[in-house]
Amino acid sequence: SALTQPASVSGSPGQSITISCTGAGGGVVNYNLVSWFQQHPGRAPRLLIYEGAKRPSGVSNRFSGSKSGNTATLTISGLQAEDEAGYYCCSFAGTSTSYVFGSGTKVTVL
């Protein structure tokens, strides 16, 4: 089953927003196996966060990952127009080479 994310989140330029990622049926998500992707329309997804909170080289430090209870969270600080995109969480499902994605969140910059 897909991980649960809010369908949409919005914010004004300069604000901070958060996107949650919860296990199926409200269950626990394995935080250390969670990654986050950004996808602009017509483009391939891009890795933003891996292993819960690590950032690949080249990704802005405005993007951060954290954990709150049973939920993994992506925070975008200092929101910019270019952050308007779709965002997906993803986790290894625990069986050989198997993964599950979140339902996706559309971020709108007001």
Add this chain to the structure above:
Amino acid sequence: EVQLVESGGGLAQPGRSLRLSCAASEFTFDDFAMHWVRQAPGKGLEWVSGITWNSDFVGYAASVKGRFTISRDNAKNSLFLQMNSLREEDTALYYCVKDAGLYGGDYFDYWGQGTLVTVSS
């Protein structure tokens, strides 16, 4: 920079077959697991299949198990997806995706631009 270039997509009738290919370059292909991830039009991402660096282990989503077969040719730096008994619900953009590790279970660090598969009569 890692390059992943998919090919082989197109229009197929329900019940027919297609074979997708992914040409990899600018990294040591046989040091990493690889995957296929798809995205139906206007929908979210769905993991389809993965294969370890040495092809010892493969995995499939329940929606494609028994119909799709993943394989790789490390000598040719290539990943493949044989898609049989295609259904309309297989219509999607198929991405070739690099794993950060040998055996999978890590994360997806690079994506291709995708190849579009349309299943329709």
